[in-house]
Amino acid sequence: MKEGTLRTGALWALLVLAAGGVARGQGSFLITVRDAETARQVPNGATVEVAGRLGEAKDVFVEILYAGTSRGELGVTSLTGSADFQFAAALPTPTVLTPGQRAIFQLRFQPSTSARTLAQLGVTARELPPEGSNQQPGSFGLLLVGLSGTAPELKYAYALGTDGNVQALADGGVIRITKAPVNAASVATVIVYNAGTAPAKFEAASLEGAAELDLIQVPLLPLTVAAGQSVQFRIRYQPKELAVHEATLRMTGEGRTVTAKVEGVAQGPKWVYTLLPEPGADSGVAFVPDGVVDLGEVELGRRKRAWIRVKNEGNDEGVIAGVAISGDGYGLVDPPLVQTPVKVGAEIWFGVSLLAVQPGRQTGRLRIGADTFVVSASVVGALLEYSYKAGATTLVQTGGQVMLPAAAVGQTTAVVFSVENKGNRTAVIQTLAVSGAGKAFQLAGVPPLPIQLAPDDRLEFQIRFTPVLAGASTDVLVVGDAIFNLNGMAAALPELPGYRFEGPSGTVAPMTQPAVGLTLQAAYPVALRGTLTMTVDSSSFGADPAVQFSTGGRVVSFTIPAGQTQAVFANGSTRVRLQTGTAAGRIVLTPAFVADGGIDRTPASPALLELTVPEQAPVVLAARMEASVTAVNVLVTGYTTTRTLTRLEVTVKRRSGKAETFTFDVSAAAALWFGSANSLSYGGLFSATAPFAVAGSTSDRNKLLEELESVTVKVSNERGTSEAFTSP
Secondary structure (H helix, E strand, O other), X not given: OOOOOOOHHHHHHHHHHHHOOOOOOHHHEEEEEEOOOOEEEEOOOOEEEEEOOOOOOEEEEEEEEEOOOOXXXXXXXXXXXXOOEEEOOOOOOOEEEOOOOEEEEEEEEOOOOOOOEEEEEEEEEEEEOOOOOOOOOOOOEEEEEEEEEEOOOEEEEEEEOOOOOEEEOOOOEEEEEEEEOOOOOEEEEEEEEEOOOOOEEEEXXXXXXXXXXXXXXXXXXXXXXXXXXXXXXEEEEOOOOOOEEEEEEEEEEOOEEEEEEEEEEEOOOOEEEEEEOOOOOOOOEEEOOOOEEEEXXXXXXXXXXXXXXXXXXXXXXXXEOOEEEEOOOEEEEOOOOXXXXXXXXXXXXXXXXXXXXXXXXXXXXXXXXXXXXXXXXEEEOOOEEEEEEEOEEEEEOOOOEEEOOOEOOOOOEEEEEEEEEOOOOOEEEOOEEEOXXXXXXXXXXXXXXXEEEOOOOEEEEEEEEOOOOOOEEEEEEEEOOEXXXXXXEEOOOOOOOOEEEEOOOEEOOOOOOOEEEEEEOOOOOOOEEEEEEEEEEEOOOXXXXXXXXXXXXXXXXXXXXXXXXXOEOHHHOOOEEEOOOOOOEEEEEEEEEEEOOOEEOOOOOOOOEEEEEOOOOOEEEEEEEEEOOOEEEEEEEEEOOOOOOOEEEEEEEEOOOOXXXXXXEOHHHHHHHHOOHHHHHHOOEEEEEEEEEOOOOHHHHHHHHHXXXXXXXXXXXOOEEOOOEEEO
16 A cells, blocks of 8 residues: 555554554644644644535645654554545655654645535654663554534525515526516515535625616625525515516625526506596596696685596506595595405596685695605685784784783774785775774774785784773774784773772761761772762660661762762762761771772772761650640650660649659660660660659649649760750
8 A cells, every 4th residue: 555545444453553552652742733724733633623615625734743852753644534635745754753843744625515524634653762772662652633524505595575485596597576566565585595514605796687676685795604504685676667677686605606587577557547627538637656636727715626537557457555635625526445446447536626725836645556646736816814013923814813902091002904915816805994882992094995905915004902991802803804803901900099088087976967978089090980888886786777878778879980089979969978876886988999891999908987976875855745634744755875774854843933853763664675676776766754643633633734834854874864855
């Protein structure tokens, strides 16, 4: 057997040798495996992976270094296993190596398959004793290096989006995408698979040809595909018409370029759109997707309709997914149902309506299935824009609010109201006025009617606000067919100035009618309406009902004209009388003020007028004598502000000059009377009778009466005794 061709038989012999033990000093040999890219030191018996390319040769070098201190001897060399591994140069064995010396074995790996292949390099080795020594050489051991050969192998396949089945793609093959709908995307997935045992480099992918075919989702190239792994990208086909489109796919991997033909076949409906003036018309105006559907001229405020015919001139039945329109004033008339099928050669109809709301070009968007269009019309007419200026300019719509600056009553503020013709035709204004019944709003600077406004012309006039009442004022402005609500607010009224009561104050006599008045300290800008309210606080049981105003009741009304100060009561008088009554107590007058418009101007703590009827000795108002058959009665009337009496003294004077005085204790009778409910309506008034019995005959009674000249009466209470009242 020649050197370099040792094969399996010798390998078994070496294995048997190895099984018997390793030669002394075998660890002194170091093994290094290197190729053009890497170098690595490996232990004895290790397996080294060697990656190559199919059909290409790759050299691998195995170095054995003697690292001992004596000598190392390499003997028999063998290479067993796959024929993809061969010796590439003459064997450096047998040889004796001195320390640091090495033997190099050049191997060549040329993979014939992408499957993993195995080979093994075996070299017998032993360590020799130093020269001149009497020692015996050691026995041979075995140095082994396993070789695992790998190679990448890229394979190509594709799968259509319609069925998902994976088809192998050879160099020069065809990817056919059929029945692709127009204006939609159909996709084929290209799969690059590494069927080998070593990583493969996928370097480039490109598609050249029809613009309807392009690559998507292509990863960043170049990239490495691990063994058993794959990478993929997609071919997108988007036909815009019914036709056949072609392109060439080129893919480069591991230095090899593969080409394939890509063929896209469009199939489906072809929609032809026509605008017609009425349903069933024979001729009209064709329009295309992303184009303009022109409805012509429309008068402002009027509605126009046009009809659209959609015909299928394609090679397959189609479905109209739906019809929609957007844009101010645009609408659909009798649109087709959603998902309406249309056979080849068939057609559907529907209408488009427009309410012209804006002069000039009025546009919208129309969608028919997947196609979109711009709808457009030329709107003609006058369009008035309204605004007012009070510092800043404010646009206002018909029916809106025009807010005028606040003004004090009697003062004037104003805004400038503008009417501008934003349309493309002349506008005519027949009416311009304030229609409400109020007098707070007036117009100024209004030209004679009718008013004509050409396009872009402007009309301006003033709205003046002169409030006559405090608070909010409203009215309506009419400008042609438009109306606006005018609003103004009278500035907040000033606080009420101070005021004073005219007439008595403090203590007042009972049973009198003093007159009181009310005067402001300064004139007020608006008219005031007010009331004086009387409250009575009696110092005894029950208040005297006689205490009231001379007009009746305990409330009296008054007015204070704008710009004046004095309160005016009934009949134009500046004073009003009140009755003080006959019972002691406190009379309080409280004013209230209300401005025109119902605005309360009463101070939070209004000034009051307090009048006091004091407790005092009784007052006798009348006394007289009355005779009966058996008695002479002295009748006494008067009042006591304390509503109490203690004593009644009656003095009877005869014509002879003789006088007799009689005293009566009336406290119990008075308490009984003034403590009753019946007395409440009389206040402090009382009436008392002092009876005198007459003994004897009738002639004796008459004689006694003739002798009486007068009677004098005094009445007492806790506060004193009344003045004597004498009556004949």
